Amino acid sequence: MRRNRLLREGVRSDAEVVATGELAPPHQKEHPFTLRYFSPDGTVHHRTFTSGFRGIVPRPGWTVRVAFDPAAPDDVEIIDNPHLGPLPGTPALPPPKRALTLLHTYGLTVYAAVLVVLAVPFAIIDSDPAAPLMSAPFIVPALFAVDRFWLSERHLRKGLWTDPAQTQGVVTHCWAMRGRRGTYYPIIVEFPLPDGRIFRGGVPSDSSYAPSGIGQVKPVVYHPADPTIAYAGTPETLRGGASFMSVISLILLALLTALGIGPLVLTLLLALIYAF
Structure with a gap:
């Protein structure tokens, strides 16, 4: 806004x-x-x-x-x-579709409005108005999975999986952080682009749970249409990790959607049956 x-x-x-x-x-x-x-x-x-x-x-x-x-x-x-911009001779990424932009920006707002609308029949028939809210913990992650993992990043998967640009990067910074799975070590890498630009920023790594030495040289893959999308690793490790995460994301999406939308649909059907 x-x-x-x-x-x-x-x-x-x-x-x-x-x-x-x-x-x-x-x-x-x-x-x-x-x-x-x-x-x-x-x-x-x-x-x-x-x-x-x-x-x-x-x-x-x-x-x-x-x-x-x-x-x-x-x-x-x-x-x-x-x-x-993209590398010379590489077409730019297409702009995000308006529907995806609206989902990303207003998805939770629309979801909250749907919950309120579905809660009204329960309040009218003196039932439990909080029943539709029981599915909130399931639908919110489902919406996020749809927006983040499946729709908005289709072009990222295509550019990084099928035809990534490859180079060598130098680790300039490494530090320790605590996570749910223990200590991990984010890194900042620096690498040149063919047109003379220099990238120096934080990127995901295929060895984030082991410290990297300052000055260490790592293979880097990046999106030719958007060189700011980079990964410290080989195309094979990237595809392996991304494929695994995509399968997990789709399984979670199906499960969360079933658990979340199921109660909402049931709520609406019960309200309609009571009304007629």
Whole structure:
């Protein structure tokens, strides 16, 4: 909503990268940068961003397109970053379909409204109005699985599984974190792109439960249409892990959908039978 407001009412301008900061993992896993942009009256503004290049190292002199509120120039949004494009000769990723965008943005809101609507008949017939809410823990993960694992990332699976770009990356940072399965070791890798851009950011790894040495060289695969989507490992380990997770996701999706939608459908049927 904020972005749409700035696009509709704000001032659009080219902004220049004038400074680049350092990484500070685990909280800052991409380079912060400072943009300089101008109001229509010539007033100069500076704003520091902690994200916006998704791992591509910004260089002073690069320009991006921004929109900002002239009454509050610090309220600024990057609306076009040409430095995040595909490799030369590779078609760009297609824009997400509107239905997927709506599901991602408003899915939980619509779900909450459905629960309320289905709870009304139970309240009217003096039954348990909380009955439809019993399925909430099941449908929410099902919606997330549909949106995240199956629909929104089809192009990611295609680009990374079937025809990934391959290179060698150097580990620049590694740190320990506690997880449910024990201690794991996220990494930041750096690798060059064929067009001269440099990627330096956090990526998933095929050996995240073993520490990596600073300066260690790892094979890296990345999406040719979006080089910010990368994985530290070989295509074989990526496909193996992704295939396993896809099967698990589909099984969970089927189970959660059955457990979640079942009570809601039953609730609606009972309400209709009582009404007629």
